[in-house]
Amino acid sequence: MAEQRLHSALAPIDVLTRLELEAELNKHADDLTRSFYRGVDYYRRIDTPNTGTYTSPPVPEGYVWSVRHVGVVLSAADQVIMSLGDTAQVTSAPTALPGILGVFPQGTNAIPYAANGFSDDQIILNPGEQFSLAPFTGSHNILGVLFICKQTPAEMKGKL
Numbered sequence: 021m022a023e024q025r026l027h028s029a030l031a032p033i034d035v036l037t038r039l040e041l042e043a044e045l046n047k048h049a050d051d052l053t054r055s056f057y058r059g060v061d062y063y064r065r066i067d068t069p070n071t072g073t074y075t076s077p078p079v080p081e082g083y084v085w086s087v088r089h090v091g092v093v094l095s096a097a098d099q100v101i102m103s104l105g106d107t108a109q110v111t112s113a114p115t116a117l118p119g120i121l122g123v124f125p126q127g128t129n130a131i132p133y134a135a136n137g138f139s140d141d142q143i144i145l146n147p148g149e150q151f152s153l154a155p156f157t158g159s160h161n162i163l164g165v166l167f168i169c170k171q172t173p174a175e176m177k178g179k180l
């Protein structure tokens with residue numbers, strides 16, 4: 021502390037130095053940053069289904085997922101439809117579904133890969149929910165799937 025007089029007739033007052041003020045202001049910054057990210061984790065899964073459709077595992081009880089990226093390797097170039105729920109919904113009427121989450125652009129036969137990225141809060145899956153993938157034409161196999169989700173406990177859903 022540094023002593024300072026505002027006027028010769030007034031009593032001296034103690035004023036924080038620049039370093040003391042910075043230390044006091046930054047004391048809780050690390051704790052605030054830590055608490056903001058506490059509970060946020062990334063979940064990554066790679067599967068090789070080699071079938072015509074793919075269904076993700078259900079979100080574990082007590083957690084919520086925000087789907088960030090889905091990549092699909094196909095046996096031939098095709099668009100990929102992503103929907104909420106099991107694969108029966110995707111293959112029944114792929115263009116008229118209320119649960120469609122996205123249609124991935126078509127790759128080439130040289131690189132039969134389709135991918136889509138999603139922003140925060142675009143696709144939120146609650147406990148027990150899952151998503152499905154299917155080629156648009158239905159005649160190609162899904163050889164590989166990679167998906168990355170932001171995962172938090174359900175009570176911290178607001179952090180997604």
